[in-house]
Amino acid sequence: MDITTIIHSLQAKFPGIVVGASADQLIITKEVVKPVFEFLKNGPAAFTSLHSITAVDRKDTVEVVYHVHSFAHRVMLTVKVILGNDQLEVPSLTLLWGAADWLEREVFDLFGVRFEGHPDLRRILNPDSWTAHPLRKDFQMDGIVPRPVK
Amino acid sequence: MAVNEKILGSELIDKVPGGGFVLAKTEDLFNWAKSSSLWPLTFGLACCAIEMMVTGGPHYDIDRFGSGVFRASPRQCDVMIISGTICVKMQDSIKRLYDQMPEPKYVIAMGNCAISGGIFYHDSYSVVKGAEAVGIPVDVFVAGCPPRPENLLHGIIKLQEKINSQKVKTA
């Protein structure tokens, strides 16, 4: 099962999925995040491993980027969800993959994307007291991050 | 051998003809004792910690300078080797570790990060500008990213020289 057959089978099941810039890249809407990943993991493609979750701040939108990997078919798939800046919420994948727990906490910490249904959505890298999300492009360093003065 | 002779304190002691006892100044004796057994804290922060481990290893053998006894508890240590980047989340813990060490205590800032934040300071949002910015007084700065083990040994020798030149305070 190569990447194009997987994408075709996915498109047959979920119309509206767009292939991105390269052949192994998909763009989906956040409404279908849960069923799409459930199909990817438990369907014939067997993407059993969630490799990474990250995000890219495009100033007016935020892309959440998932990399999933299938040991059975030796392929990696990139799935993107584009979120509006005013609605940074996406369903959590913690019920599907254990790896999603920390990866989603990291994206929440650095970008402020809220994962609905995450059991324990706390900051992971930065101190809990912070309010800013440092990898956002509008992040201001001065004043937000406490720096000790000599 | 020159270093060893100095640490053994041979020049501090006046030999008395006939033997049996020796004469030395209390100040010299205390400093000699303090500088010859600097026990460091087992406290690795980042990359430099690996070089600190190597310095303690068989090739460089920090034991030659009396600093080989790495203690895991700050209450048993004389010297804190800050080996790595100090980040915002870590700064309170480091200050607390320093406060827990008994007097007399010394600090070696190992590597550029512990000196001034190093390559991580600029454009970063979570790196503190070195150990002194946290409020830890540093005795010896060892530059390098990371410093070579010889460099750390040199820092320890410099610290011993500093201790040997101190005056003993009486209440």
Place this chain on the structure above:
Amino acid sequence: MDFQELTINMGPQHPSTHGVLFLQLKLDGEVIVDCQPHIGYLHRSIEKIAESRSLVQFMPFTDRLDYIASMNNNLGFCLAAEKLLGITASPRAQYLRVIVAELNRVASHLLAIGTFAQDLGAYATPLFYALRDREKIIQIFDKICGQRLTYNYLRIGGVAGDLPAGADQLIKDFMAYQRRILPEYHDLLTGNVIFCARSKNIGVLPKETAINYGVTGPNLRASGVAWDLRKDEPYLVYDKFDFNVVTGANGDSWDRYDVRMREIEESLKIIEQALGGLPEGDPVAKVNKVFRLNGEAYMRTENPRGELGFYIVGDGGPLPYRLKVRSPSFANLSVLSAMIKGMNISDAVCVLGSLDIVMGEIDR
């Protein structure tokens, strides 16, 4: 009688946490009821720094991610950048990259074995063995690139310089030495009754859990999954070499140790073949120093700790718009709390040591 849970803080300053890791352990007597790892004590915001550095300038930062295997980090970043820019290194450079990456894998595994044995209470001797042998590799690197820990040897499109005169002989000597000395490790640890009692059937990581948590590298192979990117998705010239993918049977702490021991032998095999077939030519990169970054690329490589991925997004300028590091230790540590529930407190250190984490790449 009344029972009460006891909370124990392990770290951030603790000799066995391999850096500044903070574990909050809830205990019922000696049994761990809950484990909550807190990370971020070494969060140096490398991903933010990357957005204001060109790719060439960012190379030294990759050294400091996984500081025990800097060459492999260099390699992962180089390949990701080359994938984005469409550059291929010369054959000699590719062979040199394989040689330094595998040497560094040996050094990293040696240190992992040494510190693991130290964590189990084998005070000093195994660690000193490891440091003694690792030092020989460090001295080879010192000769090649002038640094002991943070090498910055690889360049986008090649390497910084050719092997200096005499370096290949040093590598050959090291290989002969390491092959002679490996039985010493086996004598000391592999069949050691105390070592086996403390690590066999401790911290069993089932195959399914490992995959579910994204565990990669020797930890995954110890659980019985024969997955090695060098074999399954070959990059550089790894497809030209003959080596085996080492797997374990049970996925316990001893298997993770054993997989690393046997991987050292496989790495030595690869180095021998690469050194034997080293092609002539100029390995130094002949590319521009300033790149325009367009599009995005994701590249993963097999690090000593697992799959290291770099995700570079460009916006047409010379600086990366976003650079994400997918670090293997991050995933390997996230499985810890699922693994050590119900274990004795004394085994927590054993499991943590056998996972072989590096805080520099977890916190980034």
